[in-house]
Amino acid sequence: MFNYLINTVQRWDDRLIHRPAFQSIALAIQQSIPILAIDIYCRLVFKLILFPDALFANILKKYPIFPDTIVDHARFILSNLDIAVAMVFVIGLTYHYLTARGVKNTSLPIVTNFIATYILLFQKDQLPTYITIQYLLITILTLLSCATYYWLHKHFSATTSPFNLKYLLWSIIIISFNVMLHPIIQWPRLQTMFATLLSQNFFTSFLGLLLIAILAPFLFVLGFSIPPELTNNQTTLNTVISNLDAMLTHSISTLPFPENLYSIYGSFTLFGGIGNTLALNLLLLFAASKKYRRLAILAWLPSLFDNNFLLYAGIPIFLRPLMLIPMLLINIIGTLIAYLAVFLHFTQPVVFITPSGMPNVLLPTLASSTPIQSTIIAILIFCLSLLIYYPFTKRLMIEVPNEK
Amino acid sequence: MKNRIILGFSLILIIILGFYGQYWVSQTSTNQAKLQNSRMTPVIFIPGSSATVNRFDNLLTTINSNGPAHSILKVLVKKNGDLVYQGNINATDRQPFIVIGFENNKDGYDNIKKQTQWLTSALDSLQERYHFKTFAAVGHSNGGLIWTNYFENYYDSDSFNVPTLTTLGTPFNFSESSLQHRTEMLKDFVQGGKNLPSNLSMYSIAGTEDYTDDGIVPIQSVIAGKYIYQKHVKSYTQTILSGDNAQHSSLPDNPEVVKILQSKVIVPLSRMTQR
Known part of the structure; x- marks a missing residue:
């Protein structure tokens, strides 16, 4: 299948x-x-x-x-x-x-x-x-x-x-x-509309989060300008601020919006950028193709800090179904696992703010009040991302058969 | 081999960042929690040029004698930025009065800019020491100019929440009696008006001896504040006082000023602490 x-x-x-x-x-x-x-x-x-x-x-x-x-x-x-x-x-x-x-x-x-x-x-x-x-x-x-x-x-x-x-x-x-x-x-109004829209309670439900998890790779691969709330800046959303307020004021474990864009999408599907491309970058570091290995080395440090545009241009990811499908799979599975982990209280949701520029891969560990459980979930999702990308990157290598 | 070195280096980097990040998150969260849970909402006063931290003594004594007593803390900012504290804040006092004065209390736009920088660092130190987020601002004469410069250029709504600003005889156009001639400072303030906090209620109080000035500041210079604040803040109210104690240096002692401060600043602020 x-x-x-x-x-x-x-x-x-x-x-x-x-x-x-x-x-x-x-x-x-x-x-x-x-x-x-x-x-x-x-x-x-x-x-x-x-x-x-x-x-x-x-x-x-x-x-x-x-x-x-x-x-x-x-x-x-x-x-x-x-x-x-x-x-x-x-x-x-x-x-x-x-x-x-x-x-x-x-x-x-x-x-x-x-x-x-x-x-x-x-x-x-x-x-x-x-x-x-x-x-x-x-x-x-x-x-x-x-x-x-x-x-x-x-x-x-x-x-x-x-x-x-x-x-x-x-x-x-x-x-x-x-x-x-x-x-x-020039879409300043559209950007504001996005921020308002993404603050709606719908995006704290599983369906809303799934919608974003699917929409983000589509927009990214198709070459749309992505709203900052879908790349690295969910902490300004009202639902996220409400959670932080509740946590700081009452130290309560029952937050108003435990599952939201920050605690699920932002914390578990943005390792290295949209679609957990840090996993893709890691696989390319060990690729058979010298071209892709060189690209992976060049893109590694920015990827570690969640900028995947060098991969985007180098592979290229732009308009490629071969890259869109694994991203969609990873986002759907990552969202499902993270949602269940929070919903079933295996882990406390990511709620604290981390310093600007901190790699997303550290977010679950640093910003949750149950860092060990959150790290376990992050490692699990990252390993699954590697597994999902692996067969697709092998197909990518077929394009450069003459290269040693 | 090269890949393994890269991965090893990345792992070390991630561990170091994680270590420092954890420290930052725990420090920030603790501070934010203290601020969030703080019920202290001080009223912070800034005197005008040439005045000392004792400038508001009569006003504060009058307010304290009319109602519940508030602790008084005076903070002198030295030229090198060091703070000298006089008095203290009672541990149970939710609404202390803090007067911030400057060792270099000379007049002039350049000095107002310097004083604003000192004010910013003094506010940060006070916040670190007393863990408050909300406060009311009061400025006499140039003190109002320092507050204006602060709100336009240094204020961060993530760090502080200021519901009211009250200025007493503040010369927004310095000694110019005509609004046709705008000083460089007024032009800068008008231009920076868009940075003013939108939730701020501004009360500008002017005094008059003969309906042209208060003995020092032309009334038109006080009224020029409308060009800075109107349409940018929640509300802007201009009050003109005349009669006894309406002279520039007597304004803080004017009974109407005491009433306005009580009804528009102190009482609404104390309601906020009882939330």
């Missing part, structure tokens, strides 16, 4: 990765790894050392406070690195998609897509504050732009100058379209 599932998923995956559009996407996203690695490592260093709420600033006494100007510069660097990552991806995608179709001069579409994406995501100094690159949106818009350019190219003489008036008109239309889309995709 499990083999049948893996075979089916691999068939879907094979069909997808052999499509020219996907091959362009995979090449482009992998091309962005060097700049992404710089971005991710800078982010990690700043998160651990430099920022006012850095992990070491929290846990070490007499830690130096860096001047605001340095911190502001660091934030500026991170924002620009995020932009650079998105731009390298867009340039690569445009180039690979069009050259695969025989377009020799790709300078105008590259410039057009570069400007259009910049305007779409970063206009009016609204720089991203975290990895909010919306891969799906950028991919769809870039591919649409490339497809229209290819259509124009096919219908006009190939000898026409790439900066001909017709092409320039196309460029203006594409950029204008992105200008119009800009206010729609």
Whole structure:
């Protein structure tokens, strides 16, 4: 049964990765790894050392406070690195998609897509504050732009100058379209709505938690911008605050919302990032493929601190059924085990706040009033994650058969 | 081999982080529990420039003689940030009065910025010592400016909860008698208004001798506070007192001020402690 599932998923995956559009996407996203690695490592260093709420600033006494100007510069660097990552991806995608179709001069579409994406995501100094690159949106818009350019190219003489008036008109239309889309995709209200929605009591029920456990990998693999409440920041949700208040005020063992996004989803399904990808990273460290081993080494430290974007771009995870299915299985099983453990009082729910930047893998141990039981559950879920990822990573290696 | 080294290093890192993390969680939780369970809600006073920690002696004596006695603690913040305590807080007193004064009590915007930093560290020390989260703020003259700068730039609602701020003759536009001319400080305060706590009730009390000023501060300068607070805080109330004891330095002793402090600050705050 499990083999049948893996075979089916691999068939879907094979069909997808052999499509020219996907091959362009995979090449482009992998091309962005060097700049992404710089971005991710800078982010990690700043998160651990430099920022006012850095992990070491929290846990070490007499830690130096860096001047605001340095911190502001660091934030500026991170924002620009995020932009650079998105731009390298867009340039690569445009180039690979069009050259695969025989377009020799790709300078105008590259410039057009570069400007259009910049305007779409970063206009009016609204720089991203975290990895909010919306891969799906950028991919769809870039591919649409490339497809229209290819259509124009096919219908006009190939000898026409790439900066001909017709092409320039196309460029203006594409950029204008992105200008119009800009206010729609800047979603501060949607983010607030998400926070309010996730604070509803429904998400303290098994069904609600299961829904989130399924939804999060879908959004992640499909390349949507993930709300912070689903990645690392559930402690601001009202239900979580109510639990902490009750615990601090009365030290009671009966909390108002023992099963919530923080105590179940955030504590047991985010080891290394969405879908317990720390387990995937660990397996890749011992993979037969040298390519994946190198990727795993590069991604290991960020993964340990719950940033899995290097794996996301390096494997790639983006749009891959072969990665989505194990993530879904892990999230469903992890949620079920953690829910039962709390519901049956095997363990007290995770309720305390840990210092910002602390690896999620330590959360069950540090933030529950029954650390030993919570650690046992965490180890169990992590081992199951390894078991679930294992057959899928073996199938992943089939893609690189010629490599020793 | 390389992988094993990486895993070994990671394991050691996780154990060290776990050790420090555990210490942080237990310390933070203990402190949070103390704050959460604290029933102490002091009223914290800041005198104006050139005034000492004794500035509110008459006012506090009057309040204590009219109702239940409150402990009085005076805290002098030295230029190097050290705190000198005078008096003490009775262990059973849920609503003590704390006066925070500054060794460097000179006038001027630059000094107000320095005093705000000293205030912030003094509040942190007081919280660590007495474990309170909620307090009411009162500032006479420049004391109100220090509070304003604090609320706009240093206040953290996770650490403190301040339901009321009362300012007495606070010159939000320094000695300018015209609202047409805004000082650099007023411009900064107006710009920072969005950072003010939205649950704050603000009472600004002005004194007048001749309906133009209180002898020192122009009434228009006190009224300029509306540009800072209105629409950003829960409520903003402007009261103008005239007659006896409405002169700038006598304002804290004005019977109307005592009444306002009793009815708008002390009584509502004591109800909060009886929650």
